[in-house]
Amino acid sequence: MITIISITIYGMLQAIGLNVEYRGIRVLEQISFTVPMGSLTAVIGPNGAGKSSLFKAMLGLTAIAGGETLYCDRPLHQQLSRVAYVPQRSQIDWDYPVTVKDVVLMARTVATGWGRSPSRKSQNLVTEALHKVGMWEHRHCRIGELSGGQQQRVFLARSLASQAELLFFDEPFNGIDKQTETAIFSVFGELRDLGKIILVISHDLGQSLQNYDQILMLNRRLIAQGSHHHVLNASNLNRCYGHDLSFFVTG
Numbered sequence: 001m002i003t004i005i006s007i008t009i010y011g012m013l014q015a016i017g018l019n020v021e022y023r024g025i026r027v028l029e030q031i032s033f034t035v036p037m038g039s040l041t042a043v044i045g046p047n048g049a050g051k052s053s054l055f056k057a058m059l060g061l062t063a064i065a066g067g068e069t070l071y072c073d074r075p076l077h078q079q080l081s082r083v084a085y086v087p088q089r090s091q092i093d094w095d096y097p098v099t100v101k102d103v104v105l106m107a108r109t110v111a112t113g114w115g116r117s118p119s120r121k122s123q124n125l126v127t128e129a130l131h132k133v134g135m136w137e138h139r140h141c142r143i144g145e146l147s148g149g150q151q152q153r154v155f156l157a158r159s160l161a162s163q164a165e166l167l168f169f170d171e172p173f174n175g176i177d178k179q180t181e182t183a184i185f186s187v188f189g190e191l192r193d194l195g196k197i198i199l200v201i202s203h204d205l206g207q208s209l210q211n212y213d214q215i216l217m218l219n220r221r222l223i224a225q226g227s228h229h230h231v232l233n234a235s236n237l238n239r240c241y242g243h244d245l246s247f248f249v250t251g
Contacts, residue, residue, distance in 0.1 A: 011072035018067035045218040084164035107162035129160035149180035
């Protein structure tokens with residue numbers, strides 16, 4: 001059996017005073033938090049709260065007006081080879097004529113080298129990743145032919161094949177079935193046990209939040225950080241969403 005990545009001790013992830021402006025408007029202000037190794041973190045907040053902007057700022061994909069993001073005490077944007085980032089489905093061109101297997105193989109481009117055929121190791125990693133997410137039998141299908149849940153499984157497989165230490169997922173549970181959600185959380189748990197850091201943007205305020213080690217509640221500022229029970233209280237929900245949603249929060 002091929003192991004996707006051996007157990008390695010990684011460092012912590014730190015956002016320090018991040019500020020982001022868009023067309024002169026401050027969309028994130030003084031965002032600071034720490035995420036330890038071997039953890040699964042949810043980022044929640046209303047539409048327009050700056051959740052996707054936070055990911056892009058941390059990864060150096062958008063300009064920042066101040067602050068920094070460190071991993072192992074070094075700027076994260078200088079270590080993107082250690083990162084897997086899956087954006088929202090709406091940002092992906094599903095009409096692009098590429099197969100499921102080719103999408104996952106893209107994760108091995110840096111390790112393989114441009115214009116070179118994938119190594120046996122890369123081929124084996126891709127095969128194992130597709131088996132792990134239940135998509136091996138669809139490997140020759142075009143990505144646009146799949147359901148939303150299947151597409152998310154494919155991009156999870158690509159993250160596995162990349163052997164990344166930090167994984168960023170922007171709304172991976174939108175438009176998927178319960179079986180796929182359960183399967184994804186199962187893989188997230190395995191990655192966490194390997195010491196990796198997983199951050200997930202979510203709109204779900206229900207029972208699924210209990211799957212996370214910690215929650216970051218965000219609305220341009222960091223409203224709260226901590227466990228499910230610590231963060232999801234009437235005061236924080238009112239500050240973040242403008243009204244008390246605790247009636248709808250299960251668990």
